[in-house]
Amino acid sequence: MADRDTILPFVFDRLPVRGALVQLESAWQRMLQGHEYSAPVAEVLGHAASATSLLAQSLKFDGSVTLQFSGDGPLSMLVMQCTDSLDLRGMAISTVNAESTSFAELVTGARCAVTIDAGAMERPYQGIVDVSPDSLAASLENYFDQSVQIPSHLALATSASHCGGIVLQQMPGELPMNEDDWRRLGFLIATLRPDDLVDGATTMLLHKLFAEDDVRVFNARPVRFHCRCTQSRVEEVLRFLGESETRAALAENGNVEVTCEYCGRMRSFDAIDVGRVFSDQALTGTSRLH
Ligand SMILES: [Zn+2]
Structure with a gap:
């Protein structure tokens, strides 16, 4: 069902915060097709797919975002790429078979980078992500804080049938954010579970998560699995x-x-x-x- 593969951008009316909610279903299943990923690898791949689409939906130009892990550790490679028009592709290569492998064990010795390619016009920008042993979401929050200087909250979820996530970012140039509100929003999105996303990225889910806040939701944008190989x-x-x-x-x-x-x-x-x-x-x- 193509309409389950969507990103829903939104803003808070009374807080200087914007966000986006993503859910991937057929794109996610297509990405898994033909691969025999162990559960820990599939989990991080789903997180990467959600996070990379959330990053790409904010691009203001023709280009793409690539999230890449590489190294000599258990996760020797993971590449996830999404264009500004939300064509997504990705894959991972790993030696991990144990179902109990933690994120920290999986990414031992791995480097992580985010590359933003603005097409033929400019040189690609590459930022190094300091990998947190906790999760990909925590790693990317550090990246936003340190490299891009945009305080962000990120929550990611993967199951066998779908994956998704939510990002909140403070809007630069706006009034200072109340720290208590910011912490509260972080706690709210941390409750996101794969089951919350079974109905897709919906306005209803946003209103449920942010029941106390006025959230203005924009039009949903479709995401599709599309490989650029020729x-x-x-x-x-x-x-x-x-x-x-x-x-x-x-x-x-x-x-x-x-x-x-x-x-x-x-x-x-x-x-x-x-x-x-x-x-x-x-x-x-x-x-x-x-
Ligand atoms: Zn291909």
């Missing part, structure tokens, strides 16, 4: 691998198969395709000389 990008991968490696794989199997790690789409190259991929490169090389 034939030409896969061909680039083959060129990067090199002609002799590619031809060796071709000789062994009769064709070369490349599977996208995000969407699972498999592209197959036979001898004629491989010949074209590397003759295109020869042409490109020649044209560069002139």
